[in-house]
Amino acid sequence: MRPTTEMPEDGARRALNTSTTQRILIADDEPLFRETTAEFLREEGYECLCVEDANDAISVLEEHKFDLILSDLNMPGNLKFELLKEGRTKHSDVPMIVVTGAPSLPSAIESVRLGVTDYLLKPVKLEELLTAVQRSLSQAGNRKAIEQSSAPTPGDERASADTPAWSKDLGIIGESPKMLEVLEIVERVAMSDTNVLITGESGTGKEVIAKAIHCRSHRRDNAMQVIDCTSIPESLFESALFGHIKGSFTGAVKDQAGLLRACDGGTAFIDELGELPLSSQAKLLRVIQEQTFTPVGDSQSIRVDTRFVCATNRDLQNEVDAERFRHDLYYRLAVVHIELPPLRDRGDDVILLANAFLQKHQPAGVNPSSFAYETLECFRSYRWPGNIRELRNVVERSLALAKGPVIEASDLPKPLRDSINETPFETLDLAEVSRDEALDTADRAYLVQLLGKHHGVIASAARQAGLSRQGMNKLLKRHHIDANDFRR
Numbered sequence: 001m002r003p004t005t006e007m008p009e010d011g012a013r014r015a016l017n018t019s020t021t022q023r024i025l026i027a028d029d030e031p032l033f034r035e036t037t038a039e040f041l042r043e044e045g046y047e048c049l050c051v052e053d054a055n056d057a058i059s060v061l062e063e064h065k066f067d068l069i070l071s072d073l074n075m076p077g078n079l080k081f082e083l084l085k086e087g088r089t090k091h092s093d094v095p096m097i098v099v100t101g102a103p104s105l106p107s108a109i110e111s112v113r114l115g116v117t118d119y120l121l122k123p124v125k126l127e128e129l130l131t132a133v134q135r136s137l138s139q140a141g142n143r144k145a146i147e148q149s150s151a152p153t154p155g156d157e158r159a160s161a162d163t164p165a166w167s168k169d170l171g172i173i174g175e176s177p178k179m180l181e182v183l184e185i186v187e188r189v190a191m192s193d194t195n196v197l198i199t200g201e202s203g204t205g206k207e208v209i210a211k212a213i214h215c216r217s218h219r220r221d222n223a224m225q226v227i228d229c230t231s232i233p234e235s236l237f238e239s240a241l242f243g244h245i246k247g248s249f250t251g252a253v254k255d256q257a258g259l260l261r262a263c264d265g266g267t268a269f270i271d272e273l274g275e276l277p278l279s280s281q282a283k284l285l286r287v288i289q290e291q292t293f294t295p296v297g298d299s300q301s302i303r304v305d306t307r308f309v310c311a312t313n314r315d316l317q318n319e320v321d322a323e324r325f326r327h328d329l330y331y332r333l334a335v336v337h338i339e340l341p342p343l344r345d346r347g348d349d350v351i352l353l354a355n356a357f358l359q360k361h362q363p364a365g366v367n368p369s370s371f372a373y374e375t376l377e378c379f380r381s382y383r384w385p386g387n388i389r390e391l392r393n394v395v396e397r398s399l400a401l402a403k404g405p406v407i408e409a410s411d412l413p414k415p416l417r418d419s420i421n422e423t424p425f426e427t428l429d430l431a432e433v434s435r436d437e438a439l440d441t442a443d444r445a446y447l448v449q450l451l452g453k454h455h456g457v458i459a460s461a462a463r464q465a466g467l468s469r470q471g472m473n474k475l476l477k478r479h480h481i482d483a484n485d486f487r488r
């Protein structure tokens with residue numbers, strides 16, 4: 001190991017071996033960053049050892065016990081995240097924070113996969129760094145305490161190796177490989193303070209996953225505040241988020257705290273992020289960068305400690321390319337991106353979900369209902385444009401319509417009954433069908449996606465399609481599409 005200039009004067013090894021204060025390993029090839037960070041953290045009462053590349057850091061870790069690793073990404077010996085991999089495999093109880101001057105989405109995702117508790121960007125404010133250090137150390141302490149108090153005892157009933165027990169506790173249903181992958185990312189990312197972007201079609205469970213991230217995080221005792229971008233008019237965005245003081249504008253009849261203050265210490269769930277107008281995007285970016293904001297009409301700024309989890313069913317990268325969404329905001333919010341698969345790609349999760357909804361909506365005091373085999377086949381073959389929300393509505397409705405305890409395919413809405421014999425649009429051999437049939441299939445696919453985007457609101461879907469409300473209703477009727485299946 002090459003000696004480093006920043007070791008404590010009496011020799012890092014000796015000092016580190018005998019001290020009882022918390023010890024931080026700083027690995028960074030920028031001398032100025034190493035020196036200023038170490039000096040600052042020492043003043044805060046930590047012991048620091050600095051190294052300038054990943055190989056040195058790995059050797060030092062073999063000989064000394066550390067409480068935290070502060071790691072650069074682009075430094076010698078770290079081309080393939082060697083230091084984070086070493087930390088994850090051999091020192092999994094030591095929290096790791098990345099501080100990088102060359103951030104990128106892939107490196108952020110890989111860092112989170114490798115278990116970092118924070119991913120900070122240079123230049124980092126020293127107070128921000130200190131908060132991250134304190135938080136990581138306290139989480140690691142809590143984790144150790146929990147592990148000690150819940151050490152397995154013989155005969156302990158454990159959750160299955162695949163589905164985490166916590167997801168069942170939160171009412172999340174899904175055992176398909178794609179959902180297990182999502183749950184694993186939730187598990188890894190929850191304890192860090194990284195911002196997360198959740199994408200997926202309407203009704204795939206984006207809010208459910210956002211809640212899971214909140215409930216699995218150290219913020220769970222504080223609020224998760226839902227901020228729905230479609231329900232806040234552009235002109236009121238600032239006041240809704242940051243609050244206002246009485247008299248600051250016409251209609252401000254009393255002081256209002258704003259949504260962000262309600263989730264101080266908690267999570268802000270920004271839903272329908274893709275609908276946020278550009279002017280509001282600039283305001284949101286500022287608060288994310290600075291974690292401070294000023295209520296409308298006030299001169300005092302307020303500091304909040306909030307994690308941002310956002311959701312959209314739009315392709316935000318496309319929106320960025322089309323300059324409708326700020327790339328710097330996208331970059332800040334999509335540090336980790338979770339893509340929820342549509343229900344049709346989750347295999348037999350559809351059956352698990354249908355049975356769960358059946359149980360839930362079953363009226364008390366009657367014989368329990370079940371699904372006929374053909375009904376389950378319809379569930380499997382239907383494309384579920386409204387995803388899990390649509391499935392829930394279908395189960396609830398067919399339960400009410402069923403004449404006996406068995407829900408038959410004839411109790412299902414027509415598109416579901418037809419789905420067994422239907423050729424999905426993308427596999428339709430256009431040369432083999434009539435022009436009318438091809439156009440009809442395309443028309444149906446268009447309407448389904450349009451209603452998904454507009455959450456079943458016929459007026460706005462009609463506006464986008466250039467149709468009157470009546471015209472849209474007629475079309476929906478012809479295709480046996482029920483707009484309610486897309487409502488939230």
Ligand SMILES: Nc1ncnc2c1ncn2[C@@H]1O[C@H](COP(=O)(O)OP(=O)(O)OP(=O)(O)O)[C@@H](O)[C@H]1O
Nearest residue numbers: 171172173174201202203204205206207208388389
């Ligand atoms: N994995 C799941 N297990 C059980 N219920 C689920 C699951 N995912 C979603 N749901 C249920 O499906 C419905 C829709 O979920 P949610 O509102 O989270 O979807 P969304 O993707 O946020 O929808 P939108 O894009 O319209 O906002 C809710 O009733 C939710 O409880």
